[in-house]
Amino acid sequence: MSIYLTEVHKAFGPKEVLKGFSMSIEDGETAAIVGPSGIGKSVLLKHVVGLLRPDAGSVVVDGVSVPELDRKGLDRLRRRIGYVFQFAALFDSMSIAENVGMGLRRIPGWDRRRIEDRVEDCLALVELAGMGDRYPAELSGGQRKRAGLARAIAPEPKFLLYDEPTTGLDPVTTSAIDRLILRMRDELGVTGLVVTHDMTSAFRVADRIALLHDGRARFSGTPAEVKAASDPVLKGFVEGDPDLYYRDGRRREGMHAGGQDHGA
Amino acid sequence: MTNWLLGAFAFVGNRTVSGLQGMGRAWGLFLGATASIRNVDVWLPHLLPQMARVGVASVPIALFIATFTGIVMSLQASYTLTGAIPVYFVGTLVGKTMILELGPVLTALTLAGRVGANISAELGTMRVTEQVDALETLAYDPLAYLVVPRVFAAVFMFPIVVLLAIGIGIASGWFTALQLLDMSSPEFVKGLRLFFEPWDVWFAVIKSVSFGAVVTGVGCYFGLQTERGAEGVGRSATRTVVVASMLILCLDAFWATVLL
Numbered sequence: 302m303s304i305y306l307t308e309v310h311k312a313f314g315p316k317e318v319l320k321g322f323s324m325s326i327e328d329g330e331t332a333a334i335v336g337p338s339g340i341g342k343s344v345l346l347k348h349v350v351g352l353l354r355p356d357a358g359s360v361v362v363d364g365v366s367v368p369e370l371d372r373k374g375l376d377r378l379r380r381r382i383g384y385v386f387q388f389a390a391l392f393d394s395m396s397i398a399e400n401v402g403m404g405l406r407r408i409p410g411w412d413r414r415r416i417e418d419r420v421e422d423c424l425a426l427v428e429l430a431g432m433g434d435r436y437p438a439e440l441s442g443g444q445r446k447r448a449g450l451a452r453a454i455a456p457e458p459k460f461l462l463y464d465e466p467t468t469g470l471d472p473v474t475t476s477a478i479d480r481l482i483l484r485m486r487d488e489l490g491v492t493g494l495v496v497t498h499d500m501t502s503a504f505r506v507a508d509r510i511a512l513l514h515d516g517r518a519r520f521s522g523t524p525a526e527v528k529a530a531s532d533p534v535l536k537g538f539v540e541g542d543p544d545l546y547y548r549d550g551r552r553r554e555g556m557h558a559g560g561q562d563h564g565a
Numbered sequence: 566m567t568n569w570l571l572g573a574f575a576f577v578g579n580r581t582v583s584g585l586q587g588m589g590r591a592w593g594l595f596l597g598a599t600a601s602i603r604n605v606d607v608w609l610p611h612l613l614p615q616m617a618r619v620g621v622a623s624v625p626i627a628l629f630i631a632t633f634t635g636i637v638m639s640l641q642a643s644y645t646l647t648g649a650i651p652v653y654f655v656g657t658l659v660g661k662t663m664i665l666e667l668g669p670v671l672t673a674l675t676l677a678g679r680v681g682a683n684i685s686a687e688l689g690t691m692r693v694t695e696q697v698d699a700l701e702t703l704a705y706d707p708l709a710y711l712v713v714p715r716v717f718a719a720v721f722m723f724p725i726v727v728l729l730a731i732g733i734g735i736a737s738g739w740f741t742a743l744q745l746l747d748m749s750s751p752e753f754v755k756g757l758r759l760f761f762e763p764w765d766v767w768f769a770v771i772k773s774v775s776f777g778a779v780v781t782g783v784g785c786y787f788g789l790q791t792e793r794g795a796e797g798v799g800r801s802a803t804r805t806v807v808v809a810s811m812l813i814l815c816l817d818a819f820w821a822t823v824l825l
Contacts (some may be wrong), residue, residue: 350702376704384702390695404703452703 303327304349304460304494309358310516311344318344320516321358326509331486331493333507335500337546342496342515343387346462349494350382351375363459365501380408383453383491387465389445391437395450397424398433404456423451427481443474450481456491461485463495467502475502482506500539504528512538582749594708596784598716601709611714619781620722624729626679627672631730634667635659643746654750656756659738664765668731670817673776676723677809681714681784684715685805688788689798696787712785716778723777724753724770731769772820776813783809 304326310355318341334342347353348360349368363381370378383404385450391400395565398420405416422429427447437445448465453461461480467475479502486492486506497503503510504524511521512535520527520535527539537546601608642658688711691697700707735757742748787801787808 347698352701354700372706376706379702379704382702384699386695386699388694390699392691392696392699393694403705407704450701456703 303363303492305359305361306345307359307361308346309345309348309360310356311348311353312340312356317516319355319358321344321511322517323358324511324518326492326494328492329486329490329513330508331482331495331502331506332509332511333495333497334511334513334518335497335503337498337512337538341516342498342513343464345513346384346464346494346496349460350379350384351460363400375559376407380404380456381459383456383458383461385446385449385461385463386468387468389449390436391448391452396433396437397429397435397437397440397451400437400448401433401452403452403457408456419455420451423455426454426484427451430478443470443477446470447456447476447481448526450478453487454491457489459492461491461493463493463497465497465499466495467497475499476505479505480500500541503549514538517519580716590790591786594712594789595782598708598712598782598785601706601713602711602716604706604713607706607709608713608717611710612717613720613762615714619676619777620726621720623679623726625677627651627730628733630675630778631663631668631734632737634671635734635739636661636741638662638667638718638734639738639741643742645663646671652709652746653756653759654748655748656739656740656753657759658756659742660735660757661760661765662736663731663734666817668734669727669769669772669776669814672727672730673723673773673780673813674810676726676776676785677780677813678806681780681805681809682802684781684784685788685791685802688785688799689791690693690790693794693797694789707789711789712782715785718773718783719777719781721777723780724773727769727773727776728766749769768820768824771824772817775820777818779812779816782810783812 302477306322306324309322310317321346334345336342344353348355349362349367351370356522362378365374365378367375367378382490391397392403394401398417400460401420401423402416405411405419407529411419420433421430424433427450429447429451432440432444432448437448440448450466455482461482466482467478470478473552480493482493483506485488486493493506495506504527507524509521509523510527511518512527513519514534520530520532522530527535533548537543537548638659639655642653646652646654646658688697691711697707697711701709717726739750739753741755742753743750784805787805791797791801
């Protein structure tokens, strides 16, 4: 089963963040949604796990419509989804092992021994073996991200959502996190959705990349198609060229004023 | 003049709307938390630790305040009654005021600062660092995990802390009467028993239960509403203390009207 986002609209007060975003992520695939900071990527991700409800449009995950789920339905769905937060969101009053075991304690039939074994396995998978007794404040940024990843993968989810997994990390740690994301896909068969503004990382981990621009998916394609694309906004973002990226935005505003719609 | 008038209307209107929205959100939190009580497996393991944090850890400050309140009450009662009313009424005044008013209200106001602000800051930090969202993604009901055990802990522990405070306040008033007012123990006890009604203690317990629910409920509400980082956390803690203190005094008047 896959993730389908169809014509998703979301506004916070007068600010329209999503204006009809559509995208589908197929089973076993890792997709990346890219775009500059503050454009609504994390908002999009929160719709997938039911932390936010769309004003309009549909969000279907694993065959169920997320906005229509009640509390119990959401809990059932969330046991199949792992969420890696931008700043890890580790519970700072708990040790790393307790953090990683949090989701496991909600699974019926898992006893203490089984949880401890699974926590050890997950910490080893993210190369944090032996660090379970430490607290989040005692870890570096990269270690915290990996601990967050371990917590997300512990309940063996079918889907993994990554919110800016490499932001603020050095290139070596970024590469290590990217490798972990690929391992999740290749070894565990997890369907992944990464939101990031790190194009190097997106090219490395994603089977498909979509550019979120002006509340919509302006472009969606394979990494090769993204590199070959001539769309000025996409090129501007990929190449980190603000003149190219923003020039089209300004032209669009002018055209809207003249009555033409250049929506992606 | 017209602009000034429109501005005033807009100000009042905006404040009214935001006040009503706040009440709506608070009502939503209350209903949500009430519904979350059924998730016993989520909140029960946290009840005892919260009872220790909310109740046991609050005992020293509550007793400190009660001790000095008892001393002052005794001295002020003696000063007020001198020459007009028999001195054993010092015991009556200390006992009645500690049980009916100062024990529950001063303790609750103190705990609004200690417990309410603490809860608000903790939950506010969890909110702005996405730990509350993380709980949800791990299939935990945040209201059952965060709100229910704190409110229940306060409902159970506030009366105990208040009763201890009342006891210590009366004891310190008694000690003061013996040491500084040349009263004897039989005189103080005579005054203490003069107008004592067992119902007075129940009145204090009922008030304490409601104060506990208000202090922790307000702390949880403002904590979970926190936005915008450290500044927001500070603002939530301040609002908690102010609003909880006001509600304590309103409830105090309400219970006095209804139960006495």
